[in-house]
Structures are given as structure tokens and as C-alpha cells.
Amino acid sequence: MADFPPVASLRSFEAVARLGSVTQAAHEMSVTHSAVSQHIKQLEALVGVTLFIRHGRGVRITEEGRLYALQIREALQHIADATRMVQIKPRTLEVTLATLPSFGCHWLLPWLARFQARHPQIAVRLLTSLAVINLQQEGIDLAIRMGQGDWEGMESRHLFADEQAGGRRPRLSRR
Incomplete structure (x- = not known):
């Protein structure tokens, strides 16, 4: 030169x-x-x-x-x-995590902030979708899904039971 x-x-x-x-x-x-x-x-x-x-x-x-x-x-x-x-030191690991939008917003995001504060070397990319996604084709490492956990070619762990409750307005109880 x-x-x-x-x-x-x-x-x-x-x-x-x-x-x-x-x-x-x-x-x-x-x-x-x-x-x-x-x-x-x-x-x-x-x-x-x-x-x-x-x-x-x-x-x-x-x-x-x-x-x-x-x-x-x-x-x-x-x-x-x-x-x-x-x-700037590059992150050593990137993980892509897929979940339902409601679960991602209400439960996962608050937890994710704490996780990343404790593990800054891990970059987490969050993908939310209502559609069933082929994890291998989409390059997704982890997924949190609702179901029995019997997905072909996937290893699964039970995280917690989903409890649901109904609700009504008081004036509807008289009918």
C-alpha cells in the first residue's frame, strides 16, 4: 500500500x-x-x-x-x-426461542430480562407466532408450546400445568 x-x-x-x-x-x-x-x-x-x-x-x-x-x-x-x-466482545451463543404471543408477552419477557442480565454471553432471539412452526426448518433451537409434549423428533419437558377458569357478569347468573 x-x-x-x-x-x-x-x-x-x-x-x-x-x-x-x-x-x-x-x-x-x-x-x-x-x-x-x-x-x-x-x-x-x-x-x-x-x-x-x-x-x-x-x-x-x-x-x-x-x-x-x-x-x-x-x-x-x-x-x-x-x-x-x-x-465489543461478541456474544458466544445465540439461541432462538419460539412461543405463543400471549405467553411471550405476559410470562416470558419479564423472565427473559432477568435471564439476559445473568447471562450476557447468550443472545436470545424471540419468535412469537400462533402458527405451528417446524423448528428445524425455521432454525429454532427451543420452543415453548401448549400440548402433551409428544412431538415427533423433539425432546420435551413439562414446564407447568395450565389452569383455566371461566368468568361471568353477576347479572347473568339469574338466567
């Missing part, structure tokens, strides 16, 4: 282009005014284009510099994003 400019020069260039001042760029980057000026000169020599017009104690970006700055700013942002991405 012989034609790749030093990152320090690119960072200095982007800061001066954005801030419009070598002094402000130096302050932002915690380096000297002289270091930023040297980085800009080095970059201009490498690309063979004048990026800034020097006037008095200030600089004004050229049209070529403005266009280059747009690309460099985006490239530096990609580098920063990639760096943050690798610094």
Missing part, C-alpha cells in the same frame, strides 16, 4: 477541513500546530494536489480538498466503526 497516506496525515487533514483552522485541529488532536502543518504538507506532496490555500495565518480549503475531505471523513468513520466493532 505504497500509495496509502499515513493515518496521522489523513486525520490532520480531515480535522482542518472540518474545523477550518490548523490551530483548532491541533487543539482537538492534542498535537502541535507545527505537527498538523507538517501532516498537511506531507499529504499534499503524496497526492500531488494543493488541498488548502494558505492566507495570512489561516487556510482555505480548495475544491479538490473539499471533495477529498468528504471521502476521507467517510473512510475514517468506517475505520472508527470497525475498531469499535472488534472491541
